Structures are given as structure tokens and as C-alpha cells.
Amino acid sequence: MEGITGRPELGSVVVGVDGSEPxxxxxxxAADEAARRGTLLHIVHGADTDTRSLYLSADSIEGIRSAGHELLRDIAAVVAERFPDLRVTTEFSRSAPVPSLQRTAGLRGTLVVGSRGLGGFAYLMLGSVGLRIVGAATTPVVVVRxxxxxxxxVVVAAVRDEHDAESVRYAACEAEIRGASLRLLHVWNVFASAGVATPMLDGAGTVVGERVRRLTDLTARIREEFPGLTVQAEAEKSLNTAGALVEASRHADLLVMGGRRSPGYIGPTLGRVTHGLVHHAHCPVQLIPRGHGSEA
Incomplete structure (x- = not known):
């Protein structure tokens, strides 16, 4: 657990709009989150007019621009009414939504996307823009579900191993600014070791004991770093890790999970557990790219 080196900095909040209800x-x-953090809210509309100009008329492009600016004005006005003390900026981008949001977020901003865009396909539980944002993330991303x-x-932090210390610390910060408790949840998938040799399975009790020890150690360190926070930890056996986390999300304000792949990004593709969560969770899901914001 030596990866715990200090509290993460919760940066500004960047959210994309396209006119859809999600x-x-x-x-x-995002506005509520920015208000809790005491930071800026950036509202971005990526209209992709640079690409569209190749096959649309000048009048059509101007119509897209006009509609985009109107959308930003309208949503900013509603946000200002609900959050009069919040600092808000708006940006109309000629680029596509994904690069527009990534550019605005920079290295420390938190990206927020809706569960589905204007595509209109209800069976797509997370829209294509959201999937691309999550899959290529280099900065924290929240999918609002x-x-x-x-x-x-309650804020739930999904814990796989000691390398998730960083994402747990993000979860602790999120719980703290909400005045919520923190639940550390480790799900041991019984089938995850299906390909392991039989002698290894005979030592399953030792494996579980080591997992519990690591979870206990991480819990103690988080309690030490966040003394005012109520922290509980649970290790749970399940046949379906994603299903267990989705069920946990029924009783949470936010579920935080770390990236599984090498430092600096979550993608380019999503693991099965992450994919299941962003499509089916009952609360917003925050994904922290492994290695983000620390030297660990």
C-alpha cells in the first residue's frame, strides 16, 4: 500500500452537452459536483463542424453553429439560476465531442458524460461518445447513471488489489465533500481462477486470507488519512464481479473504480467489469485511470 502519498487534487469539472436529456x-x-469542490464548471458542445463542412453547405454549418451557441446559452442560464455562486464557462468547439472534452479537461479536470446521447437507441445503455471518452480516458471520468x-x-470504492489505493483515495475525497460514508468493496470472483492448477485451488483459503489482509491494510491507511470519514470494508465472494458491483450501486451516491490497464489510461478498450458498470450501474460511476495524479 505504499502508493498512498497524499490526497488527490479534485480538479475542475468538464461536461459535454448535445441537447439530449441524459x-x-x-x-x-456536474454543476453540483463543481459546487461541492468549489471549482469551475466548463460546459462544452463539440459540434464537429470542421468535419461536417466537407459535405454540408455553408448555410447548414451556420445553422449548426447557431443552434450550438443557443444550447450553451440556455443550459448556462439554467445552471446559473440553480447555482448562482458557481463559476461557469461555456465553449463551442468546431471539433468532435471526444477531442473537445479531452482538450478542455487537460491533465487534471474531471470529465462528466451522460448515459446516452442523441443517437436514440435505447438499447445502447451508454452512448458511443461516452464509450470513447471512457475507453481513452487519461483523466477521471464520471458516467452519470x-x-x-x-x-x-454512501460512496462505494471498488477494490481489486493494492494498486487501487489511488482510486480509493479519490473515493474518500468524494465521500468527504458529500458528508457521506465510504464503503470499500472487494469482490472475489470464484470463477476468476478457473484456469489455475488444482494445487493452487487447494490453497484458496490462503488466497482469500491474503486478499482480506490487503483490504484491511488499505482500510486502515484510509482511516488514518481521512480521520473524520466513516469507512467500512467488505470482501464478498461472487460468481459475477460486475453484477455484485451493480447491485452495490443501488445503495450508493457514487461508485468509484480504478483503471485496470497500464498507468495513464483506462483503454483503449474496456474490461468486462468496467463495461458492465458503465452500462448497468444504478448510480453515477467514476473511473480513475490507474497512475493518474501520482508517482505510484
């Missing part, structure tokens, strides 16, 4: 909900979630604003007072 994006509108994402804006209000859930159908209501019920407050559970």
Missing part, C-alpha cells in the same frame, strides 16, 4: 442530467450533476436523485449517503 446530457442535461449530466450537466446538473441512475434515474432519480435519492441520496444514499
Amino acid at each position: 446530457a442535461r442530467r449530466a450537466v446538473f450533476w 441512475g434515474e432519480d436523485d435519492t441520496v444514499a449517503g
